[in-house]
Structures are given as structure tokens and as C-alpha cells.
Amino acid sequence: xxxxxxxxxxxxxxxxxxxxxxxxxxxxxxxxxxxxxxxxxxxxxxxxxxxxxxxxxxxxxxxxxxxxxxxxxxxxxxxxxxxxxxxxxxxxxxxxxxxxxxxxxxxxxxxxxxxxxxxxxxxxxxxxxxxxxxxxxxxxxxxx
Numbered sequence: 260x261x262x263x264x265x266x267x268x269x270x271x272x273x274x275x276x277x278x279x280x281x282x283x284x285x286x287x288x289x290x291x292x293x294x295x296x297x298x299x300x301x302x303x304x305x306x307x308x309x310x311x312x313x314x315x316x317x318x319x320x321x322x323x324x325x326x327x328x329x330x331x332x333x334x335x336x337x338x339x340x341x342x343x344x345x346x347x348x349x350x351x352x353x354x355x356x357x358x359x360x361x362x363x364x365x366x367x368x369x370x371x372x373x374x375x376x377x378x379x380x381x382x383x384x385x386x387x388x389x390x391x392x393x394x395x396x397x398x399x400x401x402x403x
Contacts, residue, residue: 289336289337289338289374289375289376290374290375291333291336291372291373291374291375292372292373292374293332293333293370293371293372294370294371295330295331295368295369295370296318296369296370296371297369298320298367298368298369299318299320299369300318300319300320300369301320302320302321302322302367302389302393303395304319304320304395305319305387305395305396305397306318306319306349306385306386306387306395306396306397307319307397308383308385308397308399310380310383310399310401312378313375313376313377313378313380314373314374314375315345315372315373315374315375315376315380315383316371316372316373317347317349317370317371317372317373317374317383317385317397318369318370318371318372319349319369319370319385319387319395320367320368320369320370321349321350321351321367321368321370321387321388321389322351322365322366322367322389322390322391322393323351323352323365323366323368323389323390324351324353324361324364324365324366324390325353325355325361325362325363325364325366326362326364326366327355327359327360327361327362328353328354328355328359328361328362329351329352329353329354329355329361329366329390330351330352330353330354330368331349331350331351331352331368331370332349332350332352333347333348333349333370333372334348334349334350334352334388335347335348336348336372336374338376338377342381342382343377343379343380343381343382344380344381344382344383344384345374345376345380345382345383345384346384346385347372347374347383347384347385347386348385348386348387348388349370349372349385349386349387349388350387350388351388351389351390365390372385380401381400381401381402382398382399382400382401382402383397383398383399383401384396384397384398385397385398
């Protein structure tokens, strides 16, 4: 029990020292929603990015392997303060378990990401990685 009390004390003591640094940690404070949707774009199409004020909406289609063991995931979402840049990475992911086998098929699934950032956003960079190794990107420059 003394160890638990000591660890709680360390956590309380460190909280004020790191509180001012949380905005530098990727993903902290970034309001992002990810959902799989019906595919509206072709697999070969780059991500579609719409910016409306402080809201960024991204749509796309990712191909992954195995309808029983694969999925699409938002692997990275970060806002880079020094460049006012939003970076998003959507990937074909493996969600298999060790107990069962996987089907041998390719699946295309649409996705939608909605992110709220600050009004100083200057650039949005979105990349998709597909199971085949293909990658498609869209960069939106808002400085013009």
C-alpha cells in the first residue's frame, strides 16, 4: 500500500509540470471522429478534403485484405502547432486473432474523418495506405 501512495504522490507532483506541454503532444486536444461508411470514391482516388472554418472533413476509400481479418483505421491524427498543419493517416489494418483463419479476399471500405482544429489552420495533409502498398495523398494549402 505504501508503493501505491508513493506513486499517487509522484503523479500529483508531476501534473503541474507537464500541464503546459500537453498542446505539444500529437493528438492531445484534437477533436477527431472516424467512421467507416459506404465507399463513394474509387480506391485509386486520393482522399477528398473539405475545410469549412475550423472543421476538416475527409472522405476516401481504402482497400484491405480479408473481409474476416482486416479493417480500415485512423492510424495517426496530429496538429503541428509550429506550422499550423493537420496530419492524418488512414491505413488498411489487420485485426485478426490467433485463433481463426482469414479469408483470402480484398475489400474496399469507405471512411469519413471529421476533425475540429483552431482557426489558424494553414495546411491539411492526408495519406491513405492500402494493403497492396499503394499510397494516395492530398495536401490542401489554405494560405492562398
